[in-house]
Amino acid sequence: MLLDVLATVDRAAEKLAAQQAAISTRRKAVRKPTLGSIFKSSLVELMKTINSTNVHYIRCVKPNEAKNAWEFDPQMVLSQLRACGVLETIKISCAGFPSRSTYPEFVIQYAILLHSSYREKFLRGEGTEQEAVDLTKQILAETINDDHKYQTGKTKIFFKAGILAILEKLRTHKIHDSAIIIQKNLRAAYGRQHYLAARESLINAQSLIRGFLTRDRIRKEMEEQSAIKIQSLVRGHMIRVKVTVARGSLIALQAAIRGQQTRTNLVKKQYNDAATLIQTVVRGHLARVAYKKQMRAIVFTQSCYRRQAAKEEYKQLKVEAKSLNRMKEVQYSLENKVIELTQSLTSKVEENTNLVAKIEKLQSLVSESQEMRDQFKNRELDFNKKYDDTVSKHTEEVADLTEEINKQKLDYETARAKVDELSEAHTKLKKELTENIEQLKEAQEQLDETKRENVSLNDAIERLRQELTDLQRNVGSGKYIANGTGLTPTRSRTIAGRAGSPLGTSSSNGHFETRPASIVAPYANDEMNLEAINTELWTLLKDSKNLHKEIVEGLLKGLKLPAASVASELTRKEVLFPSRIIIIILSDMWRLGLTAESESFLGEVLSVIQGTVGALKEDDVVSHGAFWLTNTHELYSFVSYAQSMILANESISKDMSDSEFDEYLKLVAVVKEDFESLSYNIYNMWMKKMQKDLEKKCISAVVLAQALPGFVAPESSPLLSKVFHNNPQYKMDDILTFFNNVYWSMKAYFVEPQVINDVIIELLKFVDALCFNDLIMRRNFLSWKRGLQLNYNVTRLEEWCKTHDIQEGSTYLAHLLQVSKLLQLRKNTPDDIEIIYEICYALKPVQIQKLISQYHVADYETPISPAVTKALADKVKQTGGAADFFEPINAEGHFEDPFRHVDLRPFHRLEAYVPAWLNVPVIRRIVELVTKNAAAQEAISQ
Template identity: 25%
Template sequence: MCDKQSLLESLTTRIIVTRDENITKTLDPVSATTNRDTLAKTVYSRLFDWLVDKINNSIGQDPASKTLIGVLDIYGFESFKTNSFEQFCINLTNEKLQQHFNQHVFKMEQEEYTKEEINWSYIDFVDNQDVLDMIEKKPLGIIALLDEACMFPKANHETFAGKLFQTFKNHKRFIKPKLSRTDFTISHYAGDVTYQADLFLDKNKDYVVAEHQALLGSSKCPFVAGLFPPSPEEPSKSSYKFSSIGTRFKQQLQALMDTLNSTEPHYIRCVKPNPYNKPGRFENFNVLQQLRCGGVLEAVRISCAGYPTRRMFDEFVDRFGLLAPELQYGSYDEKAATEYILKKANLSNYQIGKTKVFLRAGQMAELDTKRAELLGNAVKVIQRRVRTFLAQRELKALRKATISVQARWRGKVARKHYEFLKKEVAAIKVQKHVRRWLAQRSYKKARAAAIVIQAVYRGRQARKEFRFRKETRAAVKVQTMWRGYKARTDFKKLKKACLVIQCIWRGRVARKELKKLKTAAKETGALQEAKTKLEKRCEELTLRLQLEKRLRVDMEEAKAQETSKLQSIINDMQARLEAANSAITKERVLGKQAADQAVTTIKETEITKVIEVSNAKMEKLEAENESLKETMKSLERQAAEAEEKFLAAKKESDENVKKALEMESRIEQLQEAMQRMEEKLSNLESENQVLRQQALNISPVKGLSMRFKSTVLQRSSESGLLSNGEVKPVPESPVAVPTPDNAQSEAEQKRHKALAADRQQENLDALLKCVTQDVGFSKDRPIAACIIYKSLLQWRSFEAERTNVFDQIIHTIGTAIENQDNNDILSYWLTNTSVLLFLLQRTLKASSAGGLTQRRRTTSNTLFGRMAQGFRSSPASGSLSFSNGGVIGGLDSPRQVEAKYPALLFKQQLTAYVEKIYGMIRENLKSEINPLLNSCIQAPKTSRAVLGKAASRSVHASATAHQILSSHWHSIIKSLSNLLSIMRANHVPAFFVRKVFTQIFSHINVQLFNSLLLRRECCSFSNGEYVKAGLAELEHWVYEASEEYAGSALEELKHIRQAVGFLVIHQKPKKTLDEITHDLCPVLSTQQLYRISTMYWDDKYGTHSLSPDVIANMRVLMTEDSNNPMSNSFLLDDDSSIPFSVDEISKSMSEIDMSDIDPPPVLRENPGFFFLQSQAA
């Protein structure tokens, strides 16, 4: 593009031209760098000028055009913390534009008022000419002084600032700051701005190097050579030619002002509401500053004081002549006509000029409002006349057609009714004879069968009574011996078990003391010893509290067992005594009867022997009863002593535990309630959006008058068309006609409507009475939900604007499940409500606003109105059927129905009931298994005693111990199995069953895991084996329940399973932290692992927990995670939220075929539900 050597010389040397010769001077590195930057700035400036010129040429402006439309985007007034030469130039531009704005808006506005010779008081405004003179005026303006300072090599910003302070020290617009030597403040029209003069001289200098101009002008590239044309100026003595940026900027600004003065400007003020570019945010101070800087406040002030609206007289009369129609019939001067119109409009404070009328702000809008009102009234009159004519013509044609259709239809109905009466009479006669014959035959069969059954039953009862008497006499003897032996054996076992428990407990206490002494001996240092003592003391207090609670529970259980045993013994003895007395009495009576009826050969001595034997047995039983009473009293004394000891220990523990338990339970209840409310709120928001849209669509329609609404309904009923295009039967009464029979027809129509409404209410009561009972299922489908859905679809309740059917159904369901603890009833209603919700989700859709008018024209407005039409259209109200199956066939096929507001509200309420019933079932099961979970986390002490003496016990004792160990787990499994059986029996969808058991297993995991971390006696090796065995029972139950109903419930036990696995694993000191956290317990956090490892103790093999290094690493990890609030808690939270949505329910359930569902007998016999019976058939 250019010669490299020439470029190097132009950047590193300077040529000074003298009179005799040219002197070449080599530049130092700093000057060469400045020279290079100058070349770059020059190239950039020429490229920018070329680009602007190309853009202007591409716009296609005609150079010969005399008109011009331009858009000027001004810089905007700038005032920052640091203001330099750039802000000075920008604010100068704003001062110039503000002066032009003042001249155009204020001065020209007032000149026009003067020209029109109206009453006007001049308004003073702020003139900024003195600021412009201070900046631009020569030779003592700021720009002139800046150029002068730039020409002196030794001048700097301090000398420049001193010159300014000396020149403008008395100027009112120039202020010298107190704390700075080089800063100066100028009072602009928008406010004071302080400028820093540090870089003013450097930014104002613009050197043009002749060598650069010649080098780039001689470039081989035409484009570069065109950017640098040869300069017509004569070369100076130096290759550097000084050019001031401020002077060039002032010249360009003056050219812009000349262009603005030659045009007619229009001003648009753009205001930025906030500096963050965010919607909906308005900063008052920022906006006020922009309005003040743009001169908008002054413009508003003069506009409010003046007349912003003006019109020529002819334009005003042409537009607002309608307000004075009398002006059209006479000859008026335009000025006089204008004054007449304004006086008639009751306007004031306006001015009449020579050629224009001047109005205050808002008066033009007031005139336009009156003009629009006048035109609107005229349009309404025309429309009213046209609509009246069209309505009269349509009414006459409609009346004529209606009379013809009614005559034909009444004849057809009369003939059908006559045929029906003939068939009915014949059918009654046939039915009478057939029913009599069937009744006679049934009675004869029943009588013969009853005689045979009575004979067989009486013989069986006699034999049974004889056998019972023999067995009773033998059983009395056996029971006497066995009960005595049983009481003695139980007492010996109880005494031996108490001794064993005492020995085990005393040994355990001794081992604890020994362990404490060993631990204290190993500790070194006073601080560590004090810390250990405090920790041990805390653990001892916790353990003592828990042990006292366990002892209290054990003593209460032992007391209850002993009391129940003694009570059962007393009851048995009393029963035996009563049986013996009754047997003796019977024997005496029998003996007396036998003695009276016996033959004379029977001796009296035999009777005496029988009586003596009976008396001896009676005395023996009385003696045994007395001995048992004495034994019972001794046991009661022992129980009383044990109870006194228990109460003494209970007082101290209750005071410490009561407050903690109350606060813990309260916190859990509040958390569960809060989670439940948040879930319900999120589930209701989506449905509320649909309901709001529906309410907005309905609200404009409700504003129609009742007269217009009744007219639309009457025309839709008289048109004889259904919404799907079918021919609909018309009512028997004709349209109101001014005849004598009109009143009678209206009364008959009202009577028909009232009858239909009563019949519909009876049908609704019958439906509600039926669904309150358990009507069962048909092929795994709930009958109640299906008949409710079919009935609502048949009655078109989903399309009704107003109906109370849904409220009554919801009230019935709520009454059925209120305060229910029976999971059987709750499961039954969960199935029905979920299936009904699924059917509504599949069928209903929100109605659009566009089709609302059409639907109102083709359908009746109320539910009872549609039912009345349906009953009148059927012959003698015998059945409901249509030729194309539009009603009957459509109940089973999945079709979309445009639902109204009550239907959508019913769907939302039904969703709430599904969630409520689900939560009640879940909470019932939780309350049932919660007492058992407290026993499942730790093996009973009696069980450990039995296991500890297993070597010296019999097989029977070992089996008893295993039974005690697993009784609590078996109770939990039994509760789970019972709930599963109930839900399967009630055909609850598998989706809900999986959700219930998943949350129940999660609850079991949380309760067991938290109890394990809070109770040190549970963190033992033997207790881990006990809990592991129980978890194996749960795993077996999940396997038997199958994945269809259990799902992934077993995965919810991951925390307790891994914790128990840690307790029962061997060689814990050899395990590393990585093996524990990644292989053995990946789910547990560091806090939880540290808690278990520090609380662990081996009561079976005497092994130790993890190594001290691993525990120390855990402490380091916990210290690093101490800032995280989530990592500081080692307990788990129970999730009681509703884990499903309506969409998930719809996706989980398959299509339901309701075509073959047989209705209950109560509805089958009701003619109002014939549509259910016909579909089932």
């Protein structure tokens, strides 16, 4: 470099001297060039040389102090490099991008690293500058993983040190691999050509050889088959001749032998038939003589045994008759006790009515205080609207309101205390009343038992006396009944209706018949038992007063539900026994023709079930509602099954007239509609009560609860919230417990899975709409921390749905989930608002505008700009400008009954089950009689 500079300086000096010489000749004055002019000209030449070449800086470094060859002192070299700034230059070069290239050059050089379809235009010279930039970015994206190792400019791309070496290495490998692939394909094509030629020649040779061998083999096989066929024909003809001769001789021999055997057997059969006839006549005569003798002995033995038994029973009855006086005394004492209990019961009832009147007065006071609280809430809303205008006046009004609220609280607490005292007194009286009623029932039962025992004893005495007199008369006269008739007449009541028919009438003929006294007579006994069972059933079902009392008081109102929980393993008979008892009673009423009684019975049952569900309290709503829903669906399934069986069974229509059959069909259709409306009413009342319970909990648990630590938002106005919101605080655990109770109650009580899914979905929709409407009306409440807390609460509910197989639970919580996302997203520019519209697709534009207007901007957050407000207003105008930003809630409570969309429950054979703790003797007796009736009918049919 120094030599070039010196040479340039010399050339510049010579040129300057020549120019001055020319000037001197012209001017005739010789001037010597100055040092400055020489340096200036040399400097100009140097710059021309530098601009026309690539300049490199060369620095000589001493390898060692002695300047010996092939000796290297690392510390000395390092110090020289550090002194001349080479190390700093290298650091700067490594930190920067020393290598650079234009986009087209880079694409032409390294386009081989991509597929050929990307570089076709550039190979043809048709690529544009932008396509070169895009192709460069694609090459770098596939070859270099770290985008910090290169930077793209407008016309060039810059690389850190070593990147071009990596790209060259990849390019070399790519070229090498491509060359290998080309060589492989060329060699494969050449080898395949030779292989196909050799294969074709081999196939031709093999086909010729195999054709010759096949033709030779076929010729030999044809000759062999011809010889075999000739031999078979000759041998067959010879064998057929031999067989024909042998068969003729055998047939002749068999005919002779069989003729002899047949004649011998015929003679033997005639002898045997004559002997059998003689034996039959003799044995029949002996058997008849023995049977008559045995029957006389049996009848005599029975008469003696019955006489002895009647004497012993008569003695025992005489002893028992003497103790009737004692029974009468007990009866009189019990009647006196019943009278005293009835008098005390009337007095307690009067006291109870007085207490109920007082409670109603106190409840009116409570309702008035509730109205006052509602008025205060309305004042609070008005106060919030005027908050920004009248701050000073607001504080005075708040003080006045707090004083009034404190007064009302004191009045309410005193009234509440009085109500509690009266309710305690009412419960005590109710307990005493129930104890008195139980004692009265026990006394009445004891009295009824003694009456029934007295009647049965008198009947037994009269019957035994009659039998004894008949027995003495027969024994004294020496007449023994030999025709098989008994001695004791029995009164027989027959049911006019058919046992297999769903409709029938009952009547009694009242005449006496003699009972057969044969040794084995099961069919007659079963018929007699069936008639007695039907008679008693008819009597019990006809007595509608006692039956209705036990159904209403014992079965429906005095019911104890089986506990429904996760670990409970209930059976269908433990859950569905009320509906099955009603089914048994209803079916036997129809069978015995008690249509009027069945209508009044059903009316009483329907009204009591509906009233029971309507009077449920908060703690009993979930379990009792699910229990009565599943029992109502059981009743509806039975009536639908009975209707289908009536239409399908032609024998029923044949046994009745057309008018009776039409009346019966109309009755069943009316009952089906009644149960359908009952199911609809129970479901609607149940859903209303559950929604009312949820309404108290879900705002506090889902909207206000802040269970996520570290992101707790402060209250906007803690004083006002404490003054005006004294409601109990709930958490998400309370909501999840509520949903668990609903789910496991329906699961334990055998509610269909589709119905469970519909109920949970309806409750989720209610929670979503209610919480969303509450959120959209809260001023200075919404913030990004509230969004996090809301997302956490709703996610817990969504996870509960997934664990309990509730399909698409997040779909029905979409408004709350998207509100939580909206609160966490940026809202600084119109582009951010467009992103919010894409993410929050379930929210209307007017709802998004309302939520952003209610958003509370923190001190460290960017305020919402006017451009954002304008973009929101324009979006609302584009969609029609509707001002309805609330989500609809089913306030009227008209829910569609989900049981109408599920299959009916099958009915094959009902299991008669009455729990032991139920005090229903009439119902228990009816169930026992129905069971005996079914058993007797099965015995007769067998």
